[in-house]
Amino acid sequence: MEKPKISVAIIARDEADRIGGLLRSLGFADEIVVVDSGSTDGTQAICESFGARVVFNPWPGYVEQKQFALDATSHEWILSLDADEEVPDALAAEILRSIQQAGPNVAGISMPRLSRYLGRWIRHGGWYPDRKVRLVRRGRGRWQGVNPHDKLVADGDVIQLSQPFLHYVYRSISDQVVTMNRFSEIYAQQGASRRGWFVVAGVFHAIGKFLECYVWKFGFLDGIPGLIIAMNSAGYVFLKHAKRWERRLTEV
Incomplete structure (x- = not known):
């Protein structure tokens, strides 16, 4: 064959x-x-x-x-x-x-x-x-x-x-932060939120993301890299919410 x-x-x-x-x-x-x-x-x-x-x-x-x-x-x-x-x-x-x-x-x-x-x-x-x-x-x-x-x-x-x-995946922590910033910008460009609660919701979503990565999915077993991943993942979630809210400032 x-x-x-x-x-x-x-x-x-x-x-x-x-x-x-x-x-x-x-x-x-x-x-x-x-x-x-x-x-x-x-x-x-x-x-x-x-x-x-x-x-x-x-x-x-x-x-x-x-x-x-x-x-x-x-x-x-x-x-x-x-x-x-x-x-x-x-x-x-x-x-x-x-x-x-x-x-x-x-x-x-x-x-x-x-x-x-x-x-x-x-x-x-x-x-x-x-x-x-x-x-x-x-x-x-x-x-x-x-x-x-x-x-x-x-x-x-x-x-x-x-x-x-x-x-x-990433060349360094700085590379991960640059990627988070770029991806959150792309997310924000898909629409704006005019309500302040959207940012507040981002805080709770970020906390949930940290707990998901570090505790529920055992990220702590990956040592310090696991902690950094969980913290940066939470930060990325918050950035997405904050930047989508920020876009309303340029649309008024």
């Missing part, structure tokens, strides 16, 4: 410091497509040195860019990844076995994601197993969601794999 071919779809911008790890882990792939939205740090050259096809597309949003990358591939199965992720050999072998055995009713394949932050693999606080559909059959999957929270949805049955893919 002929082996089904796999394309890998990646979106990137200024990822020269870490995209090499991802590309080195993709030896099992038949095609690598990188959609770049305007890197100035040599990301494109690094990708081309690994045999990837680099396509430029101005940034339209997370959901739209990932769908653009998905559509730019050519093989039957498409694995969508971010520049800060990697595919270990054990997962690559499990992927190849699964698509070889997949019946026509199978539209997608999900796998757990294991994240590394502040020198530690994070296994609690809601960060693991963090299962994601990332592999879909051509024409049977589409990126959906509200930016910046995208989701790949398969139109049909989904197989669950046991081996995780790796996520080198």
